[in-house]
Amino acid sequence: MIETQILQREIALAEYVPACIDVGKFIKFCEECPAYSRNWACPPFNFSPMNIWLSYKSILLYGRKVVFGEELANKQYEADELNSLIYEIMTPIKTSITEELLEMERGNHGSRALFAGKCEGCEICNRPTGQACIRPEFMRHSIEALGGDVEKTLKLYFDEKLVWTSAGRLPQHFFLLGGLLIG
Template identity: 35%
Template sequence: MYILNNYIVHIDTKNYIADYRNPEKFIGFCKQCNKYNNCWACPPYNFDTEYNITKYNRVYIIGTKIIPSETIRSRCDNAENSKQTGADIITHVRSKLDRQLLDLEIKYPESRAFFAGTCHVCGKEDCTRLTNNPCRYPEKIRHSLESFGFDIGKTTKELLDIELKWSNDGLLPEYFTLVSALFTNEEIDIQL
């Protein structure tokens, strides 16, 4: 159905913040999304995001390149089919990747995972943020790098040597790229 390639680099947290974070710009993009203020994994937050990352001295950036097979690409001959197929592939990959990141948090207790994109935990259920109730799954929810103001395009280009690809004419792109991370104080060898 698809091929997965993971690219993992690490960088000093202070350098990542200094060179790749611009909250004003990227939270501005978040404000244009329907998840803004409607999902507990998305801004605005009632906590200091910088404090939540500066307590770690190292960040492992994980780029997951998803290359759809030619069979899948040939079936996606219209925008609606392509959009649904792309969403299904990303959801499938995220379900495995998110579990692996949570497992790394267990293995390295002084760490914090960041998922690639918005929350997928509730699935088809509406997020409880819509009704001003606490998150149903606080032990599973994680934020994304972009929701903390990080530049994902610059991260992929400069740190992972991956060019982000987008859909042309409503068809599947050549590949999808998910960017997740693990902030930690330990030097570790991540194998996904």
């Protein structure tokens, strides 16, 4: 049985940026990710992410804690099976969060949504072709793509710990965290 819990908390950027943003540190993790330079929402960028953080007053952190339950979390999976299961569970939740964040953005003049992870606006991102983003009106960056420390954010503001899959098993829970930058 899968349960989802809403994560929501507004933090002033005067506090959040010094506590959780380190563009130089997190670009190195992005470089190891398959989406690096293959998704327009991910680095490298032709702008400074700090300019975005410095253009707003607060961030409404918004996402979900996805709790898998004992039955799913105690089972051992083959690698492909585990990846498919995670995709099947997390994709609709990520889609809902994306739609909710874009709705919040429309309702908050001058705000900017930050997706929970890479942009999934197209079946295949066209960045590898060198062509511009097909849906710039949809595409938004994520907290981590702009140098945000999601692990520290979860700890500091939700008292939660980021956990990963291990030896073919799901952890007890996953997180999807995006946000809304508010001017």
